[in-house]
Amino acid sequence: MNAISNAALSTPLLTPFLVERNKKHFIDGRWVGSASGECIDTFNPATGGLLATLARGRQEDVDRAVRVARQAFEGPWRRFTPGQRQRLIMRFAELFDKHFDELTLLESLDMGAPLHTRLRPGKAALVQTILYYAAQARNIQGETPHNSLPGQVTTMILKAPVGVVGAIIPWNGPLFAQMHVLGPVLATGCTAIIKPAEDASLTVLRTAELLVEAGLPPGVVNVVTGIGAEAGAALAAHPDVNRIAFTGSTGVGREIIKASAGNMKRLQLELGGKSPDIVFADADLDKAVPGVAMGVYGNSGQICFAGTRVFVQRSIQAEFLERMSAFGNTLKVGDPLALETDLGPLITQRQLDRVLGYVEQGKQEGAALVSGGRRLGGDLANGYFLEPTLFGNVSNQMTVAQEEIFGPVASVIPFDTADEALALANATPYGLASGVWSANVNTVMKMVHGIQAGTVWVNCYGMVDPAVGFGGYKESGYGWKGGAAQIDGYLYQKAAYINVTA
CATH class of the missing domain: 3.40.605.10 (Aldehyde Dehydrogenase; Chain A, domain 1)
Structure with a gap:
């Protein structure tokens, strides 16, 4: 970063x-x-x-x-x-x-x-x-x-x-x-x-x-x-x-x-939302990694439909964590008026403290902090800047996987089968949005029909057209x-x- x-x-x-x-x-x-x-x-x-x-x-x-x-x-x-x-x-x-x-x-x-x-x-x-x-x-x-x-x-x-x-x-x-x-x-x-x-x-x-x-x-x-x-x-x-x-x-x-x-x-x-973004082993990781990452880190994570629960098929989890961490480290955090900035600050000191509290709670509950998690200092010390943060070794029951953080914090959760991914994705009171990354049309359609959310993005994340619209389900x-x-x-x-x- x-x-x-x-x-x-x-x-x-x-x-x-x-x-x-x-x-x-x-x-x-x-x-x-x-x-x-x-x-x-x-x-x-x-x-x-x-x-x-x-x-x-x-x-x-x-x-x-x-x-x-x-x-x-x-x-x-x-x-x-x-x-x-x-x-x-x-x-x-x-x-x-x-x-x-x-x-x-x-x-x-x-x-x-x-x-x-x-x-x-x-x-x-x-x-x-x-x-x-x-x-x-x-x-x-x-x-x-x-x-x-x-x-x-x-x-x-x-x-x-x-x-x-x-x-x-x-x-x-x-x-x-x-x-x-x-x-x-x-x-x-x-x-x-x-x-x-x-x-x-x-x-x-x-x-x-x-x-x-x-x-x-x-x-x-x-x-x-x-x-x-x-x-x-x-x-x-x-x-x-x-x-x-x-x-x-x-x-x-x-x-x-x-x-x-x-x-x-x-x-x-x-x-609120705690949206699942599901990556299958047959996904094109060259597209899925930046797509998933910006689905969490865009606007410094301050997006209602941020795909912060990242479900990754177990066989590619290690590679995915390595590549997403590397991508996060390329993002430039700083002055929102600068041409080269990718991520700006959080909105207030109060929000920064709230997000940092979730980072600490994630570590205490056993999640592995792969990258990020720190407030930035130096020239940025007076602003509310936070590194893009990635957790691995997360279970779907952890606080970071269940509560809306509203900051640049991603939690990677492994799964083995499509049925398991679907059950994990729906195990939340929220139902705002979701994402699926796969080259298999049968897998895609199973997820599209099964996910309980107002929007399902397939091999993309965050697209909204006014003629189509956007809305929530359940407590979203x-x-x-x-x-x-x-x-x-x-x-x-x-x-x-x-x-x-x-």
């Missing part, structure tokens, strides 16, 4: 958006301070230095944003035709493309993702996602089913926007996460209040500005910053919010389910991101019975 440093770590590199470091809520198309006047600090994870100050949203701020969103839903926005909504989304796509370098710089400063290896290569996928939702604005259809009623009764099934949507999005990729809220909201004619994570809110705030510049009426999309237990909880329980879209931990997801009971909110929950949540199923989640059905003889 190679650690790198860069002058950017010590140089205050600003975008125009960060000239003013005190950030307010974005409500009704303008900047609004918190009702309490309180703020929270957010830090650059690469340096540990103060990056910006955010308004600390509470119940009163959420109430204001929901009230504005309801007024916008009942106001001019309701009269936008599908074609008008589509054109607005396409204008937003143009602005997003134009300002992409600024947005990715903000995200890199805010949450530490490498600018050149993770964020900027994702430009095409993000623009494609926005354009997909633009197409869906014209693709909402009802039905005119025949009926068996007496007389001349015409029946129709109509679809209408559910109303006000509350979205609580995570810190590990807000630039991506917000698109799976903004897209269906704008395509269907809903309105939204977004509560970004307190550790990474800047790209969401900047995006809200761009939406208004694209022609979105004020109040259609609002952003309330703050702490999850305060602003997020208030949004989840608000009686005038019709739908909640949440991405985060399973524990918080349970609390949102309870909070939704007050007015029977619709929910879309993408929760329910609801769908992308595809027709997600659009339907932002609509409700109503039946009309028209007696033409009356």
Whole structure:
């Protein structure tokens, strides 16, 4: 593993958006301070230095944003035709493309993702996602089913926007996460209040500005910053919010389910994961090793679907461990703004301590630390940098194999037969994603049909297309991101019975 440093770590590199470091809520198309006047600090994870100050949203701020969103839903926005909504989304796509370098710089400063290896290569996928939702604005259809009623009764099934949507999005990729809220909201004619994570809110705030510049009426999309237990909880329980879209931990997801009971909110929950990535002896290791490794180490392991439980057929386990360790040692960890960086820091000191705690627990439970496992020092000592970490000699019952670590920690677990691999893969309360590496189509199809997860990647890992979508199973949540199923989640059905003889 190679650690790198860069002058950017010590140089205050600003975008125009960060000239003013005190950030307010974005409500009704303008900047609004918190009702309490309180703020929270957010830090650059690469340096540990103060990056910006955010308004600390509470119940009163959420109430204001929901009230504005309801007024916008009942106001001019309701009269936008599908074609008008589509054109607005396409204008937003143009602005997003134009300002992409600024947005990715903000995200890199805010949450530490490498600018050149993770964020900027994702430009095409993000623009494609926005354009997909633009197409869906014209693709909402009802039905005119025949009926068996007496007389001349015409029946129709109509679809209408559910109303006000509350979205609580995570810190590990807000630039991506917000698109799976903004897209269906704008395509269907809903309105939204977004509560970004307190550790990474800047790209969401900047995006809200761009939406208004694209022609979105004020109040259609609002952003309330703050702490999850305060602003997020208030949004989840608000009686005038019709739908909640949440991405985060399973524990918080349970609390949102309870909070939704007050007015029977619709929910879309993408929760925790402990995804299996299964490597058979006939796999092409030249592709499987880097594919599996980046399925764990990408974004420094801070990905909900990270394939951290790596099941390797016993006959190739020694070779696989050697090759994956060698690959991990080639990854450059350091300044997320540097061209050569592969992995940036973890989001906070708190998260770094949490991941290091799991590393120690893994060693105590008998797992063999093959490589990594240490915080980086030197020029990187003030940031939250951790080496990519690989454990061997892991059993599926160990803590590192069962609990979501959310850091660059892979656990290699041996298996002998396909049936054993399937049983081990499913021996978890989670069911978010999975991977299979094999050249045998029979083996592949056995795994595809047998694995209990919302996504199965075969001879690849982490691909997501907006037309196909993504979602969880078991304690990894329910609801769908992308595809027709997600659009339907932002609509409700109503039946009309028209007696033409009356």
